[in-house]
Amino acid sequence: MMQTALELRNLSKTYHIRAGGGLFPAVNTLHAVRGVSLILPRNKILGLVGESGSGKSTTGLMALRLLEPTGGQILVGGADITGLDHKALKPFRRKMQVVFQDSYSALDPMMTLAQIVAEPLHIHGLGSAREQTDQALDWLVRVGLDRSYGSRYPHELSGGQRQRVAIARALILRPDVLVADEPTSALDVSVKAQIINLLQDLQAEMGLSILFISHDLSVVRSLTDSVAVMLAGRIVEQAPTEAIFADPQHIYTRSLLDAIPALNPKDRQRRSFISPAQIEAGTPRYSAAALGIPPSDVPGLVQVSPDHLVEAVVTP
Ligand SMILES: Nc1ncnc2c1ncn2[C@@H]1O[C@H](COP(=O)(O)OP(=O)(O)OP(=O)(O)O)[C@@H](O)[C@H]1O
Numbered sequence: 001m002m003q004t005a006l007e008l009r010n011l012s013k014t015y016h017i018r019a020g021g022g023l024f025p026a027v028n029t030l031h032a033v034r035g036v037s038l039i040l041p042r043n044k045i046l047g048l049v050g051e052s053g054s055g056k057s058t059t060g061l062m063a064l065r066l067l068e069p070t071g072g073q074i075l076v077g078g079a080d081i082t083g084l085d086h087k088a089l090k091p092f093r094r095k096m097q098v099v100f101q102d103s104y105s106a107l108d109p110m111m112t113l114a115q116i117v118a119e120p121l122h123i124h125g126l127g128s129a130r131e132q133t134d135q136a137l138d139w140l141v142r143v144g145l146d147r148s149y150g151s152r153y154p155h156e157l158s159g160g161q162r163q164r165v166a167i168a169r170a171l172i173l174r175p176d177v178l179v180a181d182e183p184t185s186a187l188d189v190s191v192k193a194q195i196i197n198l199l200q201d202l203q204a205e206m207g208l209s210i211l212f213i214s215h216d217l218s219v220v221r222s223l224t225d226s227v228a229v230m231l232a233g234r235i236v237e238q239a240p241t242e243a244i245f246a247d248p249q250h251i252y253t254r255s256l257l258d259a260i261p262a263l264n265p266k267d268r269q270r271r272s273f274i275s276p277a278q279i280e281a282g283t284p285r286y287s288a289a290a291l292g293i294p295p296s297d298v299p300g301l302v303q304v305s306p307d308h309l310v311e312a313v314v315t316p
């Protein structure tokens with residue numbers, strides 16, 4: 001039986017946005033995430049892909065309890081952390097860390113790199129000040145910097161070096177789960193490859209479980225064990241990485257794969273993959289008899305082969 005590091009059950013997030021002013025402004029409802037269920041097994045990397053605005057970061061932040069879900073549950077190592085208060089959550093905070101695209105803004109400019117990397121140990125009261133600094137310097141080495149970097153400041157670093165520091169800071173508490181939200185999107189190609197290699201090495205050494213959020217499907221292909229595809233707040237396909245790339249079932253997954261060469265941060269905002277009408281017309285259909293489940297007019301996630309889930313209509 002595969003052990004689960006992180007599980008999301010039917011997670012959702014709804015925003016109510018006031019449109020206009022006055023005494024009774026209109027309120028628009030935005031379903032940023034709608035009913036996402038995901039399992040991140042221990043010691044595996046799960047990729048979360050989908051166009052801009054599909055709800056990837058919202059999902060990642062809710063998984064970490066850095067953003068409150070509107071509904072659903074979050075389980076860490078089997079424990080439901082959805083309703084835990086600040087105090088009860090603290091031991092779980094140690095187990096779950098995050099690296100963002102723009103880690104620079106998260107690094108305090110007034111602190112040395114040794115202080116920045118040691119801070120989580122300090123917050124959780126682990127070890128003496130001396131031990132905390134020693135561990136931080138060891139971690140700087142582990143992420144490919146040397147100990148002399150301990151006395152430097154964030155502004156002295158390149159983008160790739162900053163991401164190395166962010167990774168050291170995230171991993172110094174030896175978390176079980178790492179959420180990496182576009183950790184390499186702001187980096188040049190060669191630096192990006194180095195950071196991906198570093199993450200890959202550390203994952204293997206530490207037995208980390210990583211939720212890897214990315215637009216970069218070539219990175220996702222080389223790094224992840226399985227992939228979940230998000231569209232407009234929901235998961236439309238989830239499968240082992242080979243199956244997603246070799247045998248995509250959903251029209252939206254295919255459109256994402258077709259667009260790989262254009263998937264760079266500069267033009268991703270402009271890119272519109274596929275229209276809602278095309279998606280509706282192209283929603284896969286499977287026969288109920290073949291799947292051994294009742295027919296349904298409403299598209300939902302169905303299992304089309306072991307470990308391969310697709311949003312589909314099940315025909316009689
Ligand atoms: N605080 C907020 N208030 C209102 N709407 C929000 C808020 N945060 C996010 N959204 C909306 O929720 C939706 C999902 O946003 P999210 O950032 O999760 O997308 P994403 O898939 O991470 O996109 P990107 O690839 O650009 O990072 C978007 O429509 C976004 O505008």
Ligand SMILES: [Mg+2]
Pocket residue numbers: 056057058181
């Ligand atoms: Mg995002």
